[in-house]
Amino acid sequence: MVLTYGWAYGSEGTELRGKEFMVAISIGGPDAAYQAGGHNHFSMSELTKPFQATSNLTGMRFLPTFTKQGVRLLKNEQVLESAEKLRHLKFNY
Numbered sequence: 001m002v003l004t005y006g007w008a009y010g011s012e013g014t015e016l017r018g019k020e021f022m023v024a025i026s027i028g029g030p031d032a033a034y035q036a037g038g039h040n041h042f043s044m045s046e047l048t049k050p051f052q053a054t055s056n057l058t059g060m061r062f063l064p065t066f067t068k069q070g071v072r073l074l075k076n077e078q079v080l081e082s083a084e085k086l087r088h089l090k091f092n093y
Contacts, residue, residue, distance in 0.1 A: 008058045017059030023051050024086055025065060028072035 002008060008016045025044065033039040034047070048065050055062035066089060068082045 003054070003058070014059070019060045020063050021051070021055040021058075021060040022063040023048055023065045025067045026071045026082075027067065027069045030070045034069065 002016075004013070006013050025048075027034065027044075029039065034042065034044050036043065044065060044067050051065075052062045054060075066086050071079065071082075074082075
């Protein structure tokens with residue numbers, strides 16, 4: 001419903017225009033799995049292209065993706081540290 005024509009995009013769809021769009025992803029696999037030639041065949045940048053396209057369509061500013069890889073091997077403290085890092089993330093433009 002949020003991405004409705006006439007509300008989020010289109011000639012009269014301006015409700016999301018100017019807002020920031022950020023994707024936060026946690027992945028069980030290691031960094032090497034998300035590269036050309038890796039187990040998953042694509043980089044995280046390639047996998048987030050549809051989100052970037054949606055951001056462009058709706059006039060939002062696409063922020064750098066926050067990715068934490070290898071989470072299945074992390075201890076609880078490390079997961080909490082990553083969450084705090086995300087919470088306090090600042091972007092300079």
